[in-house]
Amino acid sequence: MAKKQKAWIHVGMPGAGDVVEPALAHHHAALVELGVASLARSSAESFRAAVEITRSHKDWGLKRADVEGQWTRLVRRARKSRCDVVFSQPLLATATAEQVALLVDALAGYQVNVVLTTGLDDESAALARWQTACRKPERLHVLETDGLDPGQVWKAFGRLVGFGTASLGLDGLPGASATLQTLPEALREVERLARRNASLEVRLEELDRKRRKLKRRLSSAA
Template structure:
């Protein structure tokens, strides 16, 4: 009988471990060369899959059809690499036991490991809900991230899964912000960013005005 591949599901608490989702997506091609296939190739894919599995599409202003079938499609695509699978999305920390079982059902051909990274919230309830997905206690992992930099968290996660991160740098990785647990939280962040962008636009307009004024002065001197 062929040896089962492993599937590593990171459902870490919002915090330092958020970098894992972005890093997996950014380095998905290089990871295959190391024997690991990232289920999601972009953070948008992982977000939609997590929204589908947690049945939270309405909370995000989405329709069920916007995310339906996302998880199974991503798993089938990743399985073509015939490698160990890995997936990360902080929203999965809120999954119910029924939702956990449904997600793991698509990974029946794999030995499932669950990794919970510590963060902004207490992880005890999340560990309890996800433990059943592992079948064996040694496949449930809690990675302490207190005081660690993103690069250190990424390195520790790679060591746990079984790949080195020396060539998988974070320089160009777009670090994920802490996951929002509700649409109102996300809207507040959007509003904050909108205000920041408006402020930047005002500053750019002022700089452009000064540039044009200086150009006219230089033209008069010439």
């Protein structure tokens, strides 16, 4: 029997674990070479998928149509790689049990593993909701980040999933600065701004699509 591919879902509480999402997107191509495909290739993609799953589009000033079907599209695209897949987005920590079930439904055929990184908030409620995503208790992992800087968290996460991070640096990535670890309020602000920036990226993509569509119409009418 062929070995079942794994799907790794990272659920991070606000804190050092926030570095996982941008690092996965930034190193997408290199990770595929290592046998791991990041479902999202940009923070905007992962944000849009998490907003769809958590039904929080209105909270971010988006329309349902802006995010509809994003999660399924990412999973379908990643399946073509025939690699293990991985996804990370801090908004998943707020997902309800029903939303967790919907996310897992799209991963039919994968062995689902969940990694929860601790942070500034109590993770017990999120842990209880996400443990239902794993059929076996050993597939639920809790990565304690107390005393770890983002680089150490990234290395520990890679070790769990099964890839090395020695050549996958964090230079220039948001949330990779260790100096923020002692400033909880600053970390919360960084997270808020990162989510807002991703929301703006989604809007800009939609405006660009409409601009190109209008340009084609004008050209055909000329």
